[in-house]
Amino acid sequence: MLERMIRRTPRTHGEILAAAARRFAVTGYKGTSLQDIAREVGCSKAAVLYHFAGKEALLAELMAGPIAVLRELDERISALTGTAAQRVAAEGFVDLAVRFRGEIALLRGEFPELLAQPAFAHIQRISERLIEAMTGPDGGQDARVAALVLLAGIAEGCGAFADIPDEELRPALLAIAQRVLVTPAPPPPRPPLDHQHQD
């Protein structure tokens, strides 16, 4: 009887996931309804719920990649201290941001609330440790401000650089990180000629 929406090729898991990512990136997580995603795919809302346990499950699967890398980075940093931790944190986060900029962009600044959800609770703690590491051995207020501005700027901004290939964006962000992070005062007696040294 009702043949208007006949299924010729079944929708795949990944097809829906990609559509969700596209919508989330445009209208944010909260701002995207399951109806929107279904419309993008060309199926019913119920079909989306058939493939995924719920809206949260969609987001969780979308973020699984970057979250795994973030945890890995956290573990690597926790074994370090001082400038070593600072450098690894900055480089690691830049790498992560460049590689997963699509995923990060789709959160759009809804971090605070999304992180409040129990499913992402540990991310909150990791990003705090990341900022602490980026703050560096200096530990002063200026260093803390610099670390947070850098982290937020990269996280929030990297989604806007869709037109820049990875191999160009990464060094650009790394250069910014080197400039912005407060490194401890030059320890050896040395004329502070310029601001660009340290590997």
Place this chain on the structure above:
Amino acid sequence: MLERMIRRTPRTHGEILAAAARRFAVTGYKGTSLQDIAREVGCSKAAVLYHFAGKEALLAELMAGPIAVLRELDERISALTGTAAQRVAAEGFVDLAVRFRGEIALLRGEFPELLAQPAFAHIQRISERLIEAMTGPDGGQDARVAALVLLAGIAEGCGAFADIPDEELRPALLAIAQRVLVTPAPPPPRPPLDHQHQD
């Protein structure tokens, strides 16, 4: 007869506005319902709608201050070019961010969608011009990335510094801006010793 919620002191315009700002700052604009605001004030949702035309009107009034300053900054910049525009843009935006960090924080990264609303359409254009000015005379890709990361970092991060007084936060952010923004290569004939030139 129904005296359970007797009004002893009428709610003022400002009282509701302040409550809305508090809630928006915690749960974001979309994430805050009129019910939430009413609960914070201690009145009914209808009372909130009595004082304000709608949810949008609340946000508009809350953002009127920073928007006015932003427009003023835009006008000041439009009369300048090159490094002068770059410096004024950076300093002006830092001032704005410090002064209105509460208001900026409550947008929480919902900028993209909120700016899409016609009421804030001009803000979109202004921030684009601000980035262009911050990019500076260099105009290269790296300069553009630096400008956007700085802008996003300050906008997104300044809300997190509620514990730092204005007179400390301002110089800290200005120092970051000076470090991050790509200034034109030293103009006089000079050996290009390091890697910071490119047009």
Place this chain on the structure above:
DNA sequence: ACTTGCTCTGACCGATCGGTCAGTGTCTGA
């Protein structure tokens, strides 16, 4: 031909959203 299992549908659920409305208590000036 019949069964089984997968994919997907429209209809429907309760909750919540922004917003409207008729009416009610309180204060104030005439």
Place this chain on the structure above:
DNA sequence: TCAGACACTGACCGATCGGTCAGAGCAAGT
């Protein structure tokens, strides 16, 4: 004393949200 403005209420509206459900269509196995 009373009329009117003001501040505010609970009830209610249609829309939309995330999510559930019984069953239809279809392909493959037997």
